[in-house]
Amino acid sequence: MLLSIKPAISHSALRSLLPAPAVPRGNPVRKPVAGRPMSSGPNRAFQLRLDPLTGDSEWVVVEEGDWESPLEASGGFLARTSYLDMLNDSRRNRAFRLAIEKTITGPCHVLDIGAGTGFLSMMAARAMVDSGGDRKGEVSACESYLPMGKLMRRVLRANGMDRMVNVFHKRSDELQVGVDLKLHADVLVSEILDSELLGEGLIPTLQHAHDMLLVENPKTVPYRATTYGQLVESTFLWKLHDLYNNEDASDGIHLTPAGLEGIICVKPQQYAMHCNALSEEIQLLSEPFKIFEFDFWKRPDSYGETEVKIKATDNGKVHAVISWWVLQLDSEGSVFYSTAPRWISSFNTEIDSPHLPGSDDWCDHWRQCVWFIPDSGVPVSKDKDVFMKALHNDTSMTYYLQGNSSTGPNDLHLGDYQMQLLPERIAIYGDKDWRLSLSTATRNAVQQAGPSPFCVVADDSVFLTILVASLSKSSNIISSFPGLREKGTKYLQAVADANGFSMDQIKVIGKPTPCLLKDDINQGKVDLLIGEPFYHGNEGMLPWQNLRFWKERTMLDPVLSDDAVIMPYKGILKACAMSLPDLWRSRRCLTKIEGFDHSVVNEALGACGELPSSKEGPCLPYYLWQCGDIKELGEVFSLMDFDFSELIHACYGKTKIEFSRHGLCHGFAIWIDWVLDEENSITLSTGPVSRYWKQGVKLLSKPMAVCAGETTAEVEAFFDPSTGDITVNSSFMS
Structure with missing residues (x-):
C-alpha cells in the first residue's frame, strides 16, 4: 500500500525538515502538510511506500506518466487525507467565498498557495468577472503535489475555468517573478492552516511570499x-x-x-x-x-x-x-x-x-x-x-x-x-485493568515456557521487557524495539535497578524481529515469543496493521522451539454496526460547492454516496469516541480469527447480524481483540470501550435505515497476507 508523509502544498516551509524514510507519526487521515515531502521536479513527486506487515518503508518517485487517474497516482492516499472533510465544511466554504468577494473588486493578479482542488482560485477568478473584470486579471494556483494538481486540472475543466487559472506544480518558494509569474501578485488567497495554526508552515510561507511574490501592502484572504x-x-x-x-x-x-x-x-x-x-x-x-x-x-x-x-x-x-x-x-x-x-x-x-x-x-x-x-x-x-x-x-x-x-x-x-x-x-501504561490483564497472562506464559526461558519481545513494549525480566531472573530476553531502538535501551538501563532486573539478561537489537539471527540466540531456540502487540509509530494507523506480529512470528518460525509459547495467542477481528451521521456527512460525495462542481473528485477522495460499488471508500482510522454523534445499532460481532500458532495465511469470514436498535446505519466500526492465552480467558480489546485506541471505520456508500428485530445484514471480510490489508463488504436485508 502507499502512504505519504503529508505531501507538499507548494510553499517554502520545512525544507530542512524532510524526514528520513520511516512510518508516519500520528493520524494519516489529515490534509497533507505543505512542504513535506519535497517535490523532485515539475512532473514528479515523492511518496513513502510502507509495508505494514514488516514496517519497511522507502521513498518512491511518482512520475506524471505513471498513472491514468489521480487515484492511481496517489496509490489511494488522497482518499486518506482530509481534503474531502474540508470541502464538506460549508461554514469554511461560505466564509472564504464572502471574504474573496469583498476583497477582489476588480482585475488583479491573485496567487493561491496550496491550491488543492482549485476552490479558492475559482472563487477569485469568478469574483473578478462578477466585479466587471476582464482577461487583464490573472489567477496563479500553486500546488506541488502532482496527483492533487492533476485533480485540480480536472475540476477546473469541469467548471470551464481551465483557461482562467494558471496551475504551477511547484512549491511556492520555487516560483519566480519574471519566470513563472509575470508580475508580483496583488492578492494572496491561501488555506495552509492546521489545528494549531502554524504546523503547515504558515509563517515561512508568508515570509517568502511577502519577500518575493507579492506587491507591497497586498490584500490577503484570510486577513488575520x-x-x-x-x-x-x-x-x-x-x-x-x-x-x-x-x-x-x-x-x-x-x-x-x-x-x-x-x-x-x-x-x-x-x-x-x-x-x-x-x-x-x-x-x-x-x-x-x-x-x-x-x-x-x-x-x-x-x-x-x-x-x-x-x-x-x-x-x-x-x-x-x-x-x-x-x-x-x-x-x-x-x-x-x-x-x-x-x-x-x-x-x-x-x-x-x-x-x-x-x-x-x-x-x-x-x-x-x-x-x-x-x-x-x-x-x-x-x-x-x-x-x-x-x-x-x-x-x-x-x-x-x-x-x-x-x-x-x-x-x-x-x-x-x-x-x-x-x-x-x-494512559494505557497507567491503566490498572490493562496492566493486570497483561501481567497475569505474561506470568502464566513465563511459567509455561520453563525455568530459564529464552524470550523474544517482538515489538516496542518496554512494559513486557521489564515484566519478563522481573518475573524470571534466569531468563534471556531479546527485545526488538524496531521503533524505540537506542532510546528504549537507555530507558531500560535507567529503570533496571528500580525493577530488580539486570541488563545482562536483556539484549536490544533495535531492528525488526525477523532480522534476528541464530547467532543472536547462541544457536538455541526461542521458548517464548511475546508482544502486546504495539509498534512505535503505528499509533495513528488501522488497528489490524499490528498484525505485523503474525508476520514476524511466521518469519521466526525456524528459531521457535517445538513447544514455544506465543502471546498473544490469537487476534479476533470485531465489528459493530454504527450510526455515524457526523462522520458520514464529512465524507459524503461532493456536488456543487459555492456554485462550483466538484463531483469529479469524489472517486479519488474516497467519498461516500453515488459511486460505483467497485469504488467504495477505504477503511479509515478514527478515535470513534471523538466522531461527533455516534450510536451502536447492534451487538458487537466477530468477523474472523487470526491464529498465531499457525503461519500467516489468507483469512475469510462471513457473519449474519441482526439489528437491535432502530436508526440509520452509516457503516461499521472494526477493530481487533487480542486474546492473550490459549484458554481464551484474558483479552485486550482495542474497540470503542477503550478511548486510547483508534478503530477502523468502514462507511457505507449510502446510509441504510434499519429496524430492530426486522433488518439483517451480512458482513464479510478478507485478509490478504501479502499486503496486510483487510477488505470488508456488507449487504442488507429486511
Missing part, C-alpha cells in the same frame, strides 16, 4: 488569525501525560520510578483533539483568553512571545490549556471562522457574537489543541491571577504556566534516558 486558550481541569487529560502519578504498580513494575518521574513523557507540543467530546469531563478554570495574533497581510516574525494574565474562575488544578483559533477573513472584520469548542463557539473578545459562526457542524480537518501541563498540574484559586508565558517559532507554539515547578519533558537530569510517547500510550 488569532489564537485563544482556556485553562481546564480534566482527569482524562491528566492521565494522558502524567504516568508517574497515575501508575498502578501493584504488578511490581515501575515504569516511572521515584526520582525518575519524568522519564516517560509526552513531547512538548500541542495535540489536536475533538475537545467537544470531553465537555462533560472538563472543569473550566478560566474564561477564554487571547494568546497570539498573526496578520497575513504583512510579513510575520519567525519568533514571538507574550505573557498573558489570566484570572481563575474557580478553584482547581490546571491539567491542560485548550486552544483554538479564529480567522478574520476580510479586512473589514465582517467574515469570521472559528475552531473553538462548542461550549464557547460564539466567544471573541473583539467582535460581537452574531458575527462569529457557531461550530455545531462536526468536522475533522481542524480540531482544538491540548497543551499538557507537566506533572499533576498547577493549583489555582478563584479570582486569583495566573500568568502564562507563550512562545512561537516558525511552526509551533509553547506555553509555560507560572507555578509549575517541574521542567517537564526537558528535565535535564534525565538526559538521553527520557522516552517520549504519545498521550494515549502513556
Whole structure:
C-alpha cells in the first residue's frame, strides 16, 4: 500500500525538515502538510511506500506518466487525507467565498498557495468577472503535489475555468517573478492552516511570499488569525501525560520510578483533539483568553512571545490549556471562522457574537489543541491571577504556566534516558485493568515456557521487557524495539535497578524481529515469543496493521522451539454496526460547492454516496469516541480469527447480524481483540470501550435505515497476507 508523509502544498516551509524514510507519526487521515515531502521536479513527486506487515518503508518517485487517474497516482492516499472533510465544511466554504468577494473588486493578479482542488482560485477568478473584470486579471494556483494538481486540472475543466487559472506544480518558494509569474501578485488567497495554526508552515510561507511574490501592502484572504486558550481541569487529560502519578504498580513494575518521574513523557507540543467530546469531563478554570495574533497581510516574525494574565474562575488544578483559533477573513472584520469548542463557539473578545459562526457542524480537518501541563498540574484559586508565558517559532507554539515547578519533558537530569510517547500510550501504561490483564497472562506464559526461558519481545513494549525480566531472573530476553531502538535501551538501563532486573539478561537489537539471527540466540531456540502487540509509530494507523506480529512470528518460525509459547495467542477481528451521521456527512460525495462542481473528485477522495460499488471508500482510522454523534445499532460481532500458532495465511469470514436498535446505519466500526492465552480467558480489546485506541471505520456508500428485530445484514471480510490489508463488504436485508 502507499502512504505519504503529508505531501507538499507548494510553499517554502520545512525544507530542512524532510524526514528520513520511516512510518508516519500520528493520524494519516489529515490534509497533507505543505512542504513535506519535497517535490523532485515539475512532473514528479515523492511518496513513502510502507509495508505494514514488516514496517519497511522507502521513498518512491511518482512520475506524471505513471498513472491514468489521480487515484492511481496517489496509490489511494488522497482518499486518506482530509481534503474531502474540508470541502464538506460549508461554514469554511461560505466564509472564504464572502471574504474573496469583498476583497477582489476588480482585475488583479491573485496567487493561491496550496491550491488543492482549485476552490479558492475559482472563487477569485469568478469574483473578478462578477466585479466587471476582464482577461487583464490573472489567477496563479500553486500546488506541488502532482496527483492533487492533476485533480485540480480536472475540476477546473469541469467548471470551464481551465483557461482562467494558471496551475504551477511547484512549491511556492520555487516560483519566480519574471519566470513563472509575470508580475508580483496583488492578492494572496491561501488555506495552509492546521489545528494549531502554524504546523503547515504558515509563517515561512508568508515570509517568502511577502519577500518575493507579492506587491507591497497586498490584500490577503484570510486577513488575520488569532489564537485563544482556556485553562481546564480534566482527569482524562491528566492521565494522558502524567504516568508517574497515575501508575498502578501493584504488578511490581515501575515504569516511572521515584526520582525518575519524568522519564516517560509526552513531547512538548500541542495535540489536536475533538475537545467537544470531553465537555462533560472538563472543569473550566478560566474564561477564554487571547494568546497570539498573526496578520497575513504583512510579513510575520519567525519568533514571538507574550505573557498573558489570566484570572481563575474557580478553584482547581490546571491539567491542560485548550486552544483554538479564529480567522478574520476580510479586512473589514465582517467574515469570521472559528475552531473553538462548542461550549464557547460564539466567544471573541473583539467582535460581537452574531458575527462569529457557531461550530455545531462536526468536522475533522481542524480540531482544538491540548497543551499538557507537566506533572499533576498547577493549583489555582478563584479570582486569583495566573500568568502564562507563550512562545512561537516558525511552526509551533509553547506555553509555560507560572507555578509549575517541574521542567517537564526537558528535565535535564534525565538526559538521553527520557522516552517520549504519545498521550494515549502513556494512559494505557497507567491503566490498572490493562496492566493486570497483561501481567497475569505474561506470568502464566513465563511459567509455561520453563525455568530459564529464552524470550523474544517482538515489538516496542518496554512494559513486557521489564515484566519478563522481573518475573524470571534466569531468563534471556531479546527485545526488538524496531521503533524505540537506542532510546528504549537507555530507558531500560535507567529503570533496571528500580525493577530488580539486570541488563545482562536483556539484549536490544533495535531492528525488526525477523532480522534476528541464530547467532543472536547462541544457536538455541526461542521458548517464548511475546508482544502486546504495539509498534512505535503505528499509533495513528488501522488497528489490524499490528498484525505485523503474525508476520514476524511466521518469519521466526525456524528459531521457535517445538513447544514455544506465543502471546498473544490469537487476534479476533470485531465489528459493530454504527450510526455515524457526523462522520458520514464529512465524507459524503461532493456536488456543487459555492456554485462550483466538484463531483469529479469524489472517486479519488474516497467519498461516500453515488459511486460505483467497485469504488467504495477505504477503511479509515478514527478515535470513534471523538466522531461527533455516534450510536451502536447492534451487538458487537466477530468477523474472523487470526491464529498465531499457525503461519500467516489468507483469512475469510462471513457473519449474519441482526439489528437491535432502530436508526440509520452509516457503516461499521472494526477493530481487533487480542486474546492473550490459549484458554481464551484474558483479552485486550482495542474497540470503542477503550478511548486510547483508534478503530477502523468502514462507511457505507449510502446510509441504510434499519429496524430492530426486522433488518439483517451480512458482513464479510478478507485478509490478504501479502499486503496486510483487510477488505470488508456488507449487504442488507429486511
